[in-house]
Amino acid sequence: MGKLIGGLLGLFSGGFFYALIGIAVGHLFDRSLKQAMGFNSAEKRELMQQSFFETTFRVMGHIAKADGRICKFEIAQADAIFAQLGLTPERRRFAIERFKEGGSESFQLENAIERFLATCGDQPLMRQMILEALIAMALADDDLDSAEQDVLSTVAQLLGMSGAQFERLLQMAQAQRRFDGRTNSGYQQGHGRDEQSALDAAYQALGVSEDVNNKDLKKAYRKLMSEHHPDKLIAQGMPEDMVRIATEKSQEISAAYELIGKHRGLA
Structure with missing residues (x-):
């Protein structure tokens, strides 16, 4: 279909030579479409x-x-x-x-x-x-x-x-494993050394530095959550039973972000 449409458009636009160009462009379109459809196939x-x-x-x-x-x-x-x-x-x-x-x-x-x-x-x-x-x-x-x-x-x-x-x-x-669902008692109880250690791990879990601004912090968090979304991963080719690893990581990422949010007073 791409070659046909490209060829006709080229023919009507400038004659035989342009028709050949249209067919070549249409061929590239057909090939790209075929690859895309192949990727999305069951x-x-x-x-x-x-x-x-x-x-x-x-x-x-x-x-x-x-x-x-x-x-x-x-x-x-x-x-x-x-x-x-x-x-x-x-x-x-x-x-x-x-x-x-x-x-x-x-x-x-x-x-x-x-x-x-x-x-x-x-x-x-x-x-x-x-x-x-x-x-x-x-x-x-x-x-x-x-x-x-x-x-x-x-x-x-x-x-x-x-x-x-x-x-x-x-x-x-390694940092995300510190946020596997267990509460961080050091931070909650206000122990200075434990609080700073937990915060350091939280920033590292999100792959950002401690001086990151709130906008870029949220952007990094959303990117990680998007990458580990179960439906997205299954659609891209990850087995359903192995998506559990990504689901657990998303929970760890959320816990790390929540800890930073509490420290920064974010809503």
């Missing part, structure tokens, strides 16, 4: 969700093996994550199989990320979300050793992120 979303799920748990197994072996504690931690996500028995078995693949000697991280990018690479938010999911899983035991961090850094690089971007996401994730 089949395309299903492929993206499958790739996201498989890659996450393969790399999760690889991270667990980062120190040379997968110990009983790391297996128990993986089981806890499966339970946290509320996976069905079938999905849990599938996740375990992918986790074992990632922990095998034959697993190649570069190939796994390359396959993920072939399906989801044109969606920047999905690249960010899979790294955030892996960071959240690695931080589940509140202990991120150097070997695990090295793997996560490599994943970020393979996803096309800079070292600075990775460090920012990691620091934000």
